[in-house]
Structures are given as C-alpha cells and as structure tokens.
Amino acid sequence: MKLKCKDVIYDLSKLTEEARTKQFAIWHQMNKKEKLEIFCCCNEMANIYPPMHVRYLSQTDKYIIANHSLKQEDDRELHDSSCPYNITYRKTIKNIGINYDEEKDMFSVNLSTQRDRDTSISESGTTSSGYRTGSGAKRNLPLNEPVNRLYYLFLTMLEYRRVEVYHPGGSRNLKGRIWNAAEHVQVNRKLLKDMLYIAGTDERKINKKIQLVVGWGNKGTHEPYPDKERSHLMRIPLLALDKTDHLSLEVTVSKAVYDKGILFDHLDVETGYWLIWKEAKSPGDWPKEKEIVFVPADEKTGIPVESGLELKMLAHLVQKQKSFKKPLTQNVIELDLDLRPDMVVYGENDKIAIIEVAGFEEDAYREKLESKRKKYLEKGYQYLQWEGKESLEDWNELNNL
Ligand SMILES: [Zn+2]
16 A cells, blocks of 8 residues: 655555564654654545554554544545445455455455355355446355355455556556565465466466466457367466466366356456466365456456446547546445446546446436436536447547546
8 A cells, every 4th residue: 555644655565564664663753743644545546645644553562554533434435445444345345255454454365165164254244245247237146155255355456456547657567466465365364475376477386385376368369178188177278467468378177167167258358367266175285276267357457347348448548548447346435426437537637537338228227327427427527428339539528538
C-alpha cells in the first residue's frame, strides 16, 4: 500500500520490513510533538485521501498503520473498494472465505480439497455468492468449493497490487505484482509465495512444494487439448506471464478436473490467466493437479474482464490513454454506489465517469441498468452506456473525458 505524509508518497510494498518499522517509529514519534497527518493513497485517482495513523502495539512491540478514527464509519468508506482498510471490502472477502489480518498485512484462506473439514473451513463462508458473468446471469459459486475460493483469492491478489487500475504509461509488471501479493497471502497456513510458480520463470523451480501454478493463456493460439495417448488427460499450454507469446510449459490435468473447473468458455474472451491448484495426498508426495480456473483478462494490461465487449471497451480506453479502473470483487464503495459499475474512468479536472457495457436485451437486465443510470446521475457522475454497436472511435463523449 501507498501512504502520503507531508506530500511525500511512501510505497510500503517497496520497503523492507526493517525500513517500514523504522519509518513507522519516526512517524509515531513525530505525532507526539505535532499532529501528523498520514493518508492512504488507495483512492488517489479520485483525489480522495483517507486519514490514517500509526499505532504502537506494546504487547508485540510493533507499529501498525490504522484507520484514523475507527468510530467514524464514514472515514472507512473513503477507502477504495479494494483497499483492505475499506470495511465493506473486508466483509465481502471474509464472506468468500478470505480473512485479512491488518497487523500482519496478510490474507489467509483455506484451499484444501481434502474433506477433512478442519475448523477454518467451517468458520469461513459456506454460503454461496452470486457472481455476475458476461452472460448477464448470476453464476452461483458455492463458497465451500475450493475452486471458487481460488478464483476469488486470485482476484483479491490482483486488487491488492492494484492490477485493476490502469494509468497511461505505467508499467504493468504482472509477474512482479502477483509475486509480491503472494508474500501477503497464507494458504492452508503456509505462505503462498513458497508454493507459487509463475510461468516464465525457471522451470527447475517447480518442486514438490509448488501447489499453485499461474500462467498466461490464449485459447485462440494455444488451446487446451486432450493428450493423444491418454485420453483421460488434458494438456494446458501456459504462456509466460510477462511475455505472452512465449510458451513456457504445458501442464497435464485429468479431464475430470478440467471439466469441473471454472473456465468461462461461454465468453468470447480468449486470453487470460490459468490457475492450477495442486495437492499432495500425503506429505512428501508430489502434489497432483486438483483444480483449474481460467480468469478471462485483457492481454496488454492483465486486467480481468467479464465479456468480449468489456474487453473491447478496455482496449479502447487504453488506446485513448485514459486512467481507469475495472472493479473486480466489490462495488465502487468510495463513490457511495451500491452497484458495481463495469468501469470507472477518471477524466480531466477530477471528472468521474461510470461506464456500463450493456450487451443484453432482456427486460430485467434493462430495468436494472436504468436504475443504475439514475443512481449514478443523482450522485453527479457522468454515465456512459455502451451497447456494443456504436463505434467507440466516433464516441466523442467518451473520448473527450
Ligand atoms: Zn485505503
């Protein structure tokens, strides 16, 4: 996370633990002499800076960054919809089985596919959540299924390192961001970084400890295919994450695992992330592929999308050098909206525009969009709706934002 103090920006993820503690101690000291203002930069594109402060925990002799006032609920909502200090965001991810520990700056989740039902499974969400998909329908993802948690965990990781936000000219460095996020995730009580392999890195790093393999996928150029000799197996070509024309490796999964994966094959989006979760039967064994997820995403930015039209809109915004974000797991709470817009564009002079990509004709869907439109306008945001038919190139309202 990034903090601002006396107009200097501090990127905490770039500081070592030691440097961070030192900085926190300095701030804590300074605050004793004069009122020191520290702000969270999660929402900088909207020019909103939620106040924070350094807290000293005498029991553990540690400094942590806390919300300025825990009593003022309103303050929290100033945080971006994917900032771990946003209380609604925290609740949402908890509901999908992901806990966030503020003190450790650590997410934790249980992805075990073995049904031994230990305590952490029962305490985290067993309800299901409606995840909207590009078909316009809600997809029911029972949250006690590890495959769904894997999917949500990955979205949470992308949001933690702000992959869903695009600044013109900024570096994407997807591999680095996912790697960094994995330093802040515990899966089955182990640090994810120690069990993660990202396609495009040295293959010799794949050892018995590796349980999550992340690679880039292109169903158009590198489609998964059944193994020629063993028809019960599927082969998944994984491209390097930061060099998506380079085939890094092929992973073999059983067809049964493949068929029950989350693949979003009904979407006309060919590119995205492959996630393969592996587990060993007993300690010391080589882990076997247990779950597979395909997260449709834009190739240039790595930002997940939910339909082919969204992909076109996103590519257009990038081409037009717009700053925008594509909310992944949460509504855009800091804008005080209870509906999740497809995209938020940050235009000139702090202008904020909401973009909805409307690709469906059903009445219920239309009604929902109309109520969304009213709400956005009431709040003073510009609202742009794209039916997927008009040319984006000729759309001045959008291009002049
Ligand atoms: Zn924040």
